[in-house]
Amino acid sequence: MTTGFRSIPPVNELLADDRVAQLVLRHSRDAVVDLVRRRLDVVRTTIAGGAPAPDIDSIVDGIERECEERWRPWPSRVINATGVILHTNLGRAPLSDDAVRAMERAAVSYGDLEYDLASGKRGSRQEHVSRLVCEATGAEAAMVVNNNASAVMLGLAALATDRGVIISRGEAVEIGGGFRIPDVLKQSGADLVEVGTTNRTYAGDYEAAITDRTGAILAVHASNFKVVGFTHSPTIEELVDVGRRRNVPVLHDLGSGCLLPTARYGLAPEPMPQDSMRAGIDLGFFSGDKLLGGPQAGVIIGSRESVAIVSRHPLARAMRIDKINMAALAATLLHYIRGEAETTVPIWKMISMSSDAIKQKASLWADAAGGGATILESASAIGGGSLPGETLPTWVVSLPTEQAKTGAEGVARGLRESTPPVIARIEEDRVLVDPRTVLSDDEPALLEALKRVVGAEGSG
Numbered sequence: 001m002t003t004g005f006r007s008i009p010p011v012n013e014l015l016a017d018d019r020v021a022q023l024v025l026r027h028s029r030d031a032v033v034d035l036v037r038r039r040l041d042v043v044r045t046t047i048a049g050g051a052p053a054p055d056i057d058s059i060v061d062g063i064e065r066e067c068e069e070r071w072r073p074w075p076s077r078v079i080n081a082t083g084v085i086l087h088t089n090l091g092r093a094p095l096s097d098d099a100v101r102a103m104e105r106a107a108v109s110y111g112d113l114e115y116d117l118a119s120g121k122r123g124s125r126q127e128h129v130s131r132l133v134c135e136a137t138g139a140e141a142a143m144v145v146n147n148n149a150s151a152v153m154l155g156l157a158a159l160a161t162d163r164g165v166i167i168s169r170g171e172a173v174e175i176g177g178g179f180r181i182p183d184v185l186k187q188s189g190a191d192l193v194e195v196g197t198t199n200r201t202y203a204g205d206y207e208a209a210i211t212d213r214t215g216a217i218l219a220v221h222a223s224n225f226k227v228v229g230f231t232h233s234p235t236i237e238e239l240v241d242v243g244r245r246r247n248v249p250v251l252h253d254l255g256s257g258c259l260l261p262t263a264r265y266g267l268a269p270e271p272m273p274q275d276s277m278r279a280g281i282d283l284g285f286f287s288g289d290k291l292l293g294g295p296q297a298g299v300i301i302g303s304r305e306s307v308a309i310v311s312r313h314p315l316a317r318a319m320r321i322d323k324i325n326m327a328a329l330a331a332t333l334l335h336y337i338r339g340e341a342e343t344t345v346p347i348w349k350m351i352s353m354s355s356d357a358i359k360q361k362a363s364l365w366a367d368a369a370g371g372g373a374t375i376l377e378s379a380s381a382i383g384g385g386s387l388p389g390e391t392l393p394t395w396v397v398s399l400p401t402e403q404a405k406t407g408a409e410g411v412a413r414g415l416r417e418s419t420p421p422v423i424a425r426i427e428e429d430r431v432l433v434d435p436r437t438v439l440s441d442d443e444p445a446l447l448e449a450l451k452r453v454v455g456a457e458g459s460g
């Protein structure tokens, strides 16, 4: 034991090592000394645990590894080969070229974010982007906050604090990540008034629950689950009719912010902000980074009067969207306004990709990978709490796993250890690579990863 400890090199000796000296040149001496000390602590712990003392080379290996891991730019680029288009763990929607350029412009320079160039006076950061939201959705007024969870919370706080909010029992749901409608209501200071049953609720149930204390009717899109069978829920038009007659505002949490008709791609219909506005809702809320295909943001649409009340609420400042996301959102909305979203917004390019085009890619990739890779018919998912259970027909590359000692898990790990990491899907002990969600810039790197992993399996 003691001899083990005695063979640990002192900090100075490690700093004199060529490779460590390189790290000092690239980073600061203090930071590297800190890293060396941490590494030596780890070495001491392993020796205390009975391990033999490592030689200086392997200690330096550890220091280099730690440096790379701790100080690497983050988040790293990864290749999404899962076929899940809005993959929440992989950052939801990748952005269009225009949106990326807009973010960069907003980041590197000063801009007219809150400045009116015509008058030389102070302007509003909401003015420009809300005009674009109105043009894209047909809303009378709009504003933008940092995400949809904030948008819903702010809308409720502004219109219904200390008042009852009527919700169908089937819509008092959890969206994910701890966002539960009853809790959001509570935090906004409103009281939950549940009506109907889990599977069937009628317009008359809402109407019967209205009292002097009612602040709003809230419709919530059940984004991440489906109730099938003996079900009923009123249309937004019916709710607006009740609200108008009884003078109660109708709010709609749309979830995804889908501006293109999903039926065009063989998918189930997703509520569209345009339709809710046409129906006459007072306020609508949706996400920027789900089916809108933009940055994280929460969009609030509605009547001029209701949006004005929301924008004056003190919480609006606490939920303010930053200039970089605002820039990306404005650029994304312009794609819809110009009628080019299907060919410019990455998630819509993925959704609209034909099964034939995908099959062609999958065949090419399987051939290039060699070693028994084959193609299979499969299904891509939308993901991100949008269109639950809805899939798009696709073709995938299926990688051989029979020879791998560690099976499908081992092959998937091999892909994750590529540069950049490739995230694949495991299904029935097969590793599947779906071309639908692989960005074209990433194709060469993906092919390299496939060849490497399949080659390694073939020889193992």
Ligand SMILES: *Cc1c(COP(=O)(O)O)cnc(C)c1O
Residues within 6 Å of the ligand: 147, 148, 149, 150, 152, 175, 179, 220, 221, 222, 223, 224, 253, 254, 255, 256, 286, 287, 288, 289, 297, 298, 385
């Ligand atoms: C996703 C979702 C939210 C939360 O939106 P974020 O932008 O992720 O904050 C709220 N309501 C519904 C119905 C959703 O689908």
